[in-house]
Amino acid sequence: MKIHLFRDWCQDVLELGVRELKLIFKDGGVLLIFFVAGLVYPLLYNVVYLNGILEDTPIAVVDKADCSVSRRYIREMDATREVQVAYKCTDMQEARSLMEERKVNGIVYFPSDFGDKLAHRKTATLSLYCDMSSFLYYKNSLIAANRVMLSEMNTIQKERYAADGYSEQDAMSLVQAIPYEENNPYNASFSYSIFLLAAILLVIIQQTMFYGMTLLAGTLREQKRSFANLPDYMYTNGVMRTVVGRGWAYWLIYMGIGMYIAYIVPAIFGMPLRGDFFDVLMLLLLFVTDCIYFGMTWSALINKRETVFVLFLFLSPICLFLTGTSWPTSAFPPFWKLFSYIFPTTFGCQAYVNMSSAGGDLSAAETQMVGLAIQTVFYFITACLAVYLENRHIKKTAA
Secondary structure, eight states: OHHHHHHHHHHHHHHHHHHHHHHHHHOHHHHIIIIIIHHHHHHHHHHHTSOOOOOOEEEEEEESSOOHHHHHHHHHHHHSSSEEEEEEESSHHHHHHHHHTTSOSEEEEEOTTHHHHHHTTOOOOOEEEEOTTSHHHHHHHHHHHHHHHHHHHHHHHHHHHHHTTOOHHHHHHHHOSSOOOOOOSSOTTOOHHHHHHHHHHHHHHHHHHHHHHHHHHHHHHHTTOOTTOOOGGGTTTOHHHHHHHHHHHHHHHHHHHHHIIIIIHHHHHTOOOOSOHHHHHHHHHHHHHHHHHHHHHHHTTOOSTTHHHHHHHHHHHHHHHHTTSSSOGGGSOHHHHHHHTTSHHHHHHHHHIIIIITOOOGGGGHHHHHHHHHHHHHHHHHHHHHHHHHHHHHHHHHO
């Protein structure tokens, strides 16, 4: 008897999955999202951010102070890899004109009292203006200015201690009481693409799957049909079969797309692939499964096909931000930290970065893997609940 029930259960799951695949391949919009967006978007983002490292960004300098420190500061900025002092202007109006003409992408301004304040041991300030048409211009200008500023602070402190009668060795120990060495092994060049694109790749998996599933769900409901409309013979025990049956159809498609995004695309563009193949594969297995039940749960709220395109406008940037790639999660307010736990990408992107960029194994992403596992169980239960409630509503309405 049990063998017979298990055979029927597997047969129903198989039939439901095949039916789902037929619906997917009959819908041009879903095919466009799954196979065109899912395969092209990773390539497009990599092409856009192909030059993740920008060197010798041209900047203008307005040196009203004209002192030894400001001149040294300018020379050291010009010597950095990030920027090139292309113009030395007499006033801000000239520098602003150069930026408007796109000849420079940044301006460094030294006020006239810069040298006097330093001589009187007061806090001296300088101003940095950046062209924000590209984040890379801002990044380069800020990194170069900060590096030179830290170096100059040490030099000025040593000079002051020397003027007070301290020996060179004592001055060194006072300026840097604990010697340290800066080492950034995972992104030594501060490439914008390396830290950003790893997260974007996983966001593409979640979002294209979610949009495709909700598009299909909205289409069927517009046609007065639904996945939750269970046959009579499955009414009492068909909820789990429906969820698992639909799920394996998406799992079959997105494991292929996921492996393409996680392995092939980074290899094409020379992105870091330091993680073990099977560790990343285990992450993909769990992440794709989580995304499937996530999509099933929230697609239960979609009644119209065009709703998907409204969601598309604002949901993807939010998901990317909540991964903690562009802003540390430790700085998130409590509400946004809790809100981030809704999305599989919050855990999936962090785990993928830990493996692919930092070269960690499953233990390095243990917290994220546990989070994905809990999410998967939760969304599987909510997906089953959504099917049960909708099916119950359909039966009552029909009666």
